[in-house]
Amino acid sequence: MSHDVAVLGVGMHPWGKWGKNFVTYGVHAARAALADAGVAWTDVDLVVGGETVRNGYGGYVAGATFAQALGWNGARVATSYAACATGAQALDTARARILAGLCEVALVVGADTTPKGFLAPNAGERWDDPDWLRFRLLGMTNPAYFALYARRRMDLYGATQEDFAQVKVKNARHGLENPYARYRKAVSVEDVMSSAVVSDPLHLLDICATSDGAAAVVLASTEYAKRLGLASPVRVSAVSTVTPTFPNTVMDMPNLSTDSSAAVGEPEHTFKESIARAAYEEAGIEPADVGVAEVYDLSTALELDWIEDLGLSGRGEAEQLLRAGETTIGGRIPVNPSGGLACFGEAVPAQALAQVCELTWQLRGQATGRQVEGATVGITANQGLFGHGSSVILSV
Template identity: 65%
Template sequence: MSGDVVVLGTGMHPWGKQGRPFLEYGLAAARAALQDAGLTWPDVQYLVGADTIRNGYPGFVAGASYARALGWTGARIASCYAACASGAQAVDLARTRILAGLCDVALVVGADSAPKGFFKPVGGERPDDPDWLRFRLLGATNPAYFGLYARRRMALHGSTPYDFAAVKVKNARAGALNPMARYRGAVTTEEVLASPVVADPLRLMDICATSDGGAAVVLASRSYARRHAPAGDLVRLAAVSTVTPTFPGTLLELPDFATDSCAAVPPPERPFRAAVAHAAYEEAGLGPAELSLAEVYDLSTAMELDWVEDIGLCPPGEAGKLLRDGVTALGGRVPVNPSGGLASFGEAIPAQAIAQLCELADQLRGRAGPRQVPGAKAGLAANQGLFGHGSAIVVTR
């Protein structure tokens, strides 16, 4: 059934730190996606805005904010927030409405104007909020969180800072070819290892920045799309999974951590992040061996290695070997983050998953320029929002 929805258009605003209102980035991306689809705003029947929580009331009602800025047309709208998975859930809302036959064409938009430095809690003091508590009581900023993951990987699989630096080198090489990326310069392993330590063992160049940026896609029913685009140019939105952890494996990415609950309840078949990807595979009717490329959530260099294993490209502990063998680089068998990833873009939270979808669609349409993966037929994008908002998207030709 999911084959009835296609990606008809993609659009982005270049990412960086321009200090402009988020609506400017979102509107630029939306207009670019509409132009790419050969449509105008009045053609859109449904708009979903991925919310930003750092940009005042307009950010909390992003769907209405974009509709107002584009011009009131009576289009139906929705807004959603799921941390870094916001864009994927926005895509899922639009896809579901098309599958239900309630509309034929939908616009999905996400954009952010991020503060300088690393993210911090918003909304004032909230002592009953575990996110606020992790910052205030534990001092566990996001980079500290990433550093713990990296240390865990080193302990379990023998990864080294050189492995982590190699991820940055690979992604920077791809990002240098992407006109939408914020960072477009190649880097060396030595430069990564010489950058300041932020959260041992991770250095500044191991961790993604916070960014401004926007991304948008136009989705449509296949019957509608056939009337507006050449059949050979259509990319099928084959699956969207937005899953949560399964009890008792509720410590998210720590499947090897035993709890008392495991004595009473069998652990889930797969750890959380692997379950996110495999839910999408199951819906799409394909497996990791059939992927031409993948966009994964490289908040840190070490985390990309974890995701490579979680989406099934190799067994646990072997992502470093794939990297060293060039399998996940441009020109390799399954390029990972051919866009340049968050290493090259930084985090613009509501736009991230939508930007991943833009890259997949552009690759499958043969429009990625010097980053093009030859003969790309299937791609997966995966990320995760805080509190167990897992998301994965699969597209096929």
């Protein structure tokens, strides 16, 4: 059975700190996606919203919130939450109903407003919340967490702070021509290295910001796309939202250890690798088929990890690709041609959808000023925590 559904339209609201309600951003992105698709709002029969925990009750029922804001049209609604993989899980919900024949046209929307206190949306002690435990008991706020990943790359593979800075330089250059990016300014290695040390070895410019923003995608069956006259639309060929498989998956988190001795005879792989493997298997392709990637660069060092987790290079080889210019536009496997989170910052329920928007523009040949030439397959990657991960494969 083919898992393909058609991407009819994509749309975004520019990232920034605009101080408006998240619904404003979501409606803007949704209308842009509908216009791009050439589909009337009244033809949408499913709305899937990416939940945002920082925006009150409306954020918890985001599907209904966006349906109401666009004007009640009788569509079914659903709401998804999976931390930073929220947008991909929402996309998968829509895809599943389309493939089941229960829906023809689905609108998927993610939007966020990120006020101060981004990491503490709920007050009080939360002893069953791994984030709260990590922050409060271990002192592992996100920058410290990212720094452990970075230090691991330095110790295992000889990565340097200059390598990490080069990732920022590359992504900043990519983002210069992206009208939706928040930061559109070229930076140098010296700029990164002279910015404040946040958590050694990472500097301020190695770490992404938090942002307001939105992204939306209109999906339909391939048959519906043909009826609209779209002979070869961009297609969603796979959405992976797998959880780890015990004991064969190593939880690739520096502050946790896993005894994998029980996995005798089984190849050991990381959770992030397992996310990618499931996507490739579903799409029926290999990493060598991928021509462009949008990955989750919470820090510059994490982008290098993802290149390897996606199988785009061997383990410990990402720095070599970076230094050779192979991960920039014009190279063998351009990574984050949008500018990535380095240029956008995090708008959590929107970012996995923003990656899908970017890859759609890339595969259509519409990424003006940052176009990757000749790509026919693109892959995305995101990770929340503890089984909240995703990878989406798009193809033409």
